[in-house]
Amino acid sequence: EAGVAQSPRYKIIEKRQSVAFWCNPISGHATLYWYQQILGQGPKLLIQFQNNGVVDDSQLPKDRFSAERLKGVDSTLKIQPAKLEDSAVYLCASSPNRGMNTEAFFGQGTRLTVV
């Protein structure tokens, strides 16, 4: 079974530029998460989708971050404009259903450096 795919793996941009990350979850997984992991910290949830609907985006900085999940499959996360403090690894994860007992499967992440 293919895992969660993310691209690109690395991205370097200048502050105030825009950037987009792509995630392809495991086939059939209804729940999709985007996390931000700053160096030396634990992952912080940015947004959670159930199919193509948003379940939780309470920690998403909506003035500069946006995310969508078209057709309940692939998802993109965008930052516009980027700030220095956005430098982090952006992790995408998916799980089969919305049940609490299911673990989330993670991609390898996209490492963003804002200079």
Add this chain to the structure above:
Amino acid sequence: AQKVTQAQTEISVVEKEDVTLDCVYETRDTTYYLFWYKQPPSGELVFLIRRNSFDEQNEISGRYSWNFQKSTSSFNFTITASQVVDSAVYFCALKAAGNKLTFGGGTRVLVKP
């Protein structure tokens, strides 16, 4: 609100020693799940174990064991006879109402040969 605290930032051991990682959580929900994940240098978070809030029986799976104590809101994780390949960052996580998965800050484990 959900919160997970891992007080140990880094643990260093010599191979074959046991390693115990502490985790304390906060939630107002009575039904929840606790998880441990491993993050090797490659960066991908790997699921290790889960425990639900209704089952306080401690378990062993291979070299991994866990101690869940609801009375102290703790979910500690032990690696027995550590190996160099166990070197990684370990995260404790909590999933409660709304299925939001909240992580602790992580504990870096360094196993020296």
